Amino acid sequence: xxxxxxxxxxxxxxxxxxxxxxxxxxxxxxxxxxxxxxxxxxxxxxxxxxxxxxxxxxxxxxxxxxxxxxxxxxxxxxxxxxxxxxxxxxxxxxxxxxxxxxxxxxxxxxxxxxxxxxxxxxxxxxxxxxxxxxxxxxxxxxxxxxxxxxxxxxxxxxxxxxxxxxxxxxxxxxxxxxxxxxxxxxxxxxxxxxxxxxxxxxxxxxxxxxxxxxxxxxxxxxxxxxxxxxxxxxxxxxxxxxxxxxxxxxxxxxxxxxxxxxxxxxxxxxxxxxxxxxxxxxxxxxxxxxxxxxxxxxxxxxxxxxxxxxxxxxxxxxxxxxxxxxxxxxxxxxxxxxxxxxxxxxxxxxxxxxxxxxxxxxxxxxxxxxxxxxxxxxxxxxxxxxxxxxxxxxxxxxxxxxxxxxxxxxxxxxxxxxx
Numbered sequence: 001x002x003x004x005x006x007x008x009x010x011x012x013x014x015x016x017x018x019x020x021x022x023x024x025x026x027x028x029x030x031x032x033x034x035x036x037x038x039x040x041x042x043x044x045x046x047x048x049x050x051x052x053x054x055x056x057x058x059x060x061x062x063x064x065x066x067x068x069x070x071x072x073x074x075x076x077x078x079x080x081x082x083x084x085x086x087x088x089x090x091x092x093x094x095x096x097x098x099x100x101x102x103x104x105x106x107x108x109x110x111x112x113x114x115x116x117x118x119x120x121x122x123x124x125x126x127x128x129x130x131x132x133x134x135x136x137x138x139x140x141x142x143x144x145x146x147x148x149x150x151x152x153x154x155x156x157x158x159x160x161x162x163x164x165x166x167x168x169x170x171x172x173x174x175x176x177x178x179x180x181x182x183x184x185x186x187x188x189x190x191x192x193x194x195x196x197x198x199x200x201x202x203x204x205x206x207x208x209x210x211x212x213x214x215x216x217x218x219x220x221x222x223x224x225x226x227x228x229x230x231x232x233x234x235x236x237x238x239x240x241x242x243x244x245x246x247x248x249x250x251x252x253x254x255x256x257x258x259x260x261x262x263x264x265x266x267x268x269x270x271x272x273x274x275x276x277x278x279x280x281x282x283x284x285x286x287x288x289x290x291x292x293x294x295x296x297x298x299x300x301x302x303x304x305x306x307x308x309x310x311x312x313x314x315x316x317x318x319x320x321x322x323x324x325x326x327x328x329x330x331x332x333x334x335x336x337x338x339x340x341x342x343x344x345x346x347x348x349x350x351x352x353x354x355x356x357x358x359x360x361x362x363x364x365x366x367x368x369x370x371x372x373x374x375x376x377x378x379x380x381x382x383x384x385x386x387x388x389x390x391x392x393x394x395x396x397x398x399x400x401x402x403x404x405x406x407x408x409x410x411x412x413x414x415x416x417x418x419x
Contacts, residue, residue, distance in 0.1 A: 008191055016184030027176040029169075068094035068149075076101065080135075080153035087149050090114050104132060104154060114138075114150040131157040213260050213305065214404075220263050229400040230351060232407040235259035237343035237391055238336075239410050241384050245339065250307065252414045255336040258311020262340060265295030265312070292316055292325050310334035315341055320374045330377075338377040342368065342384045345375075350392070361392050 068085040072094040075083040081101035085094045090113030097105060107126045114136065122134040132154055139149040157165070214231070238259045242252055266274060269291050273284045280288060296313040299305045314328060314337035321329035349364040359367075365388060372381050395403065 008195070009188060012184050012188050012191065016180055019180045019184075024173040024177040024180075027169075027173045030172075065093050069096070072096035075151075075153060080155050081132075082152075082154040084152045085139075085149060086114050086152070088147060090150070093149070100156065101154065104130065104156065108132075108134070108154065114152070116150070117147060133157065213257055213308075216261060216264065220261070220266055229398075229403045230347060231260050232400070232403040233351070233395055234262075234340070234343050234347045236395075236403070236407045236410055237347060237384075238340045239407075239414065240391055241343060241380070241387060242336070242339050244383055244387065245335075245380070247335070247339075248414070251336065254307035254310060255339065256411060256414065257305060258308035258315070258336060259340055259343070261295065261299055261305065261308045262311050262315045262344065263291060263295065264298045264308075265291030265293065267298075268294045289316070289324050310336050311340045313337075315344060317341070318371075318375045319377050322374070333377075335380075338380050339384075342376050342380055345371075346384070346388065361389075 064087070072083040072085050073096045076096040076098050081098045081104055083094075083096045084092060087093050104126070107128075107130070108124070116136055117138055119135075119137045121136065124132045124134060126132055133156075135151075135153045135155065137151040137153075138147045139151055140146065141148055220231075235256055239252065239256055242255050247255060269288060273280065273287055276284070292313060292315075296309060299308045299312050311334070314326075314333050317323035317326065317328040317333045317337060318341075319330060319333070319338070321327050346364060346368060349359045349367060350361070352358050365385065368376065368381060368385070372378050394406070398406070
């Protein structure tokens with residue numbers, strides 16, 4: 001859980017910083033643009049008001065030029081550095097320019113005769129660090145009336161106002177950045193709590209699955225063994241060998257499940273055959289061999305237990321192809337089944353059964369080596385042979401509860417169950 005918390009914290013922090021890095025500049029740009037638009041809206045409204053008062057919106061009378069010039073002069077020096085008024089045909093009627101406007105005028109881009117019907121503006125960053133807003137306003141005698149002329153004004157943004165706009169934009173972007181960081185900090189414990197709840201529920205489901213697997217395995221094992229310890233021993237032996245061979249994740253989980261359920265099909269074998277103390281005849285052996293197919297039918301499509309199918313269906317196959325039920329050869333046999341076959345035969349020879357006594361360790365290993373390259377995968381057997389003395393020593397004298405504890409530790413490690 002601690003590893004998950006560290007990973008979650010890093011990911012949420014990365015996402016939060018990315019959000020802040022993207023949202024803050026965007027907020028800065030939007031805030032700055034809004035400030036520009038507020039300045040322009042104010043200038044446009046004041047210019048319309050001044051032109052209306054001075055009759056500058058009626059540019060078709062005898063006093064047209066005089067009215068236009070008076071209106072232009074009124075708009076310069078306060079709102080605008082340059083004020084130009086055009087007639088409805090796009091001809092310039094009047095212009096008023098402040099001293100600062102004369103310096104500014106040479107830096108402005110040129111344009112053709114006005115023909116626009118909607119107000120708009122240009123934000124111009126000029127050489128020398130000047131920031132100017134160029135406003136274009138179509139003139140109408142009434143709001144819905146035709147265009148009677150055009151007003152164009154250039155307003156420079158003074159340094160104090162630039163600083164104010166930039167300061168306001170910075171504050172907005174900083175607030176957005178802090179909001180993103182706070183959001184990430186608030187989300188983190190919520191995510192960790194929800195994931196912990198999901199992990200707890202998933203662990204409970206997994207534990208119930210494993211308990212069901214163990215119970216079914218013990219019930220089957222007890223049909224031909226004094227206790228259910230056989231499944232714990234053989235699963236532990238197989239998993240210990242598989243660890244050295246590099247199995248992990250789903251492959252290891254499938255091996256463990258298959259080890260518990262390898263003889264699931266024996267539930268359908270009559271006791272007279274299953275518990276017969278002597279050698280089975282051909283007819284009895286044919287019936288006994290059906291436990292593989294029956295076991296495969298039991299686990300196939302059984303959801304989580306479906307992973308046991310490789311071991312259940314192939315644990316009686318042999319490396320040279322002489323096994324059953326399919327006569328698979330060599331690496332055509334699933335690796336988990338090849339590993340299990342060695343562990344199963346070792347435990348069967350080393351354990352007491354209703355019809356036999358356990359064999360000494362050296363004799364068991366001699367029998368296993370006789371099957372190298374015929375019954376068993378040579379590489380798997382060689383790996384097991386190196387581990388066998390220590391594995392056998394650890395199992396010596398253990399009852400079912402102690403053997404189960406060994407396997408429980410293995411299950412917790414490979415099924416990611418935290419205790």
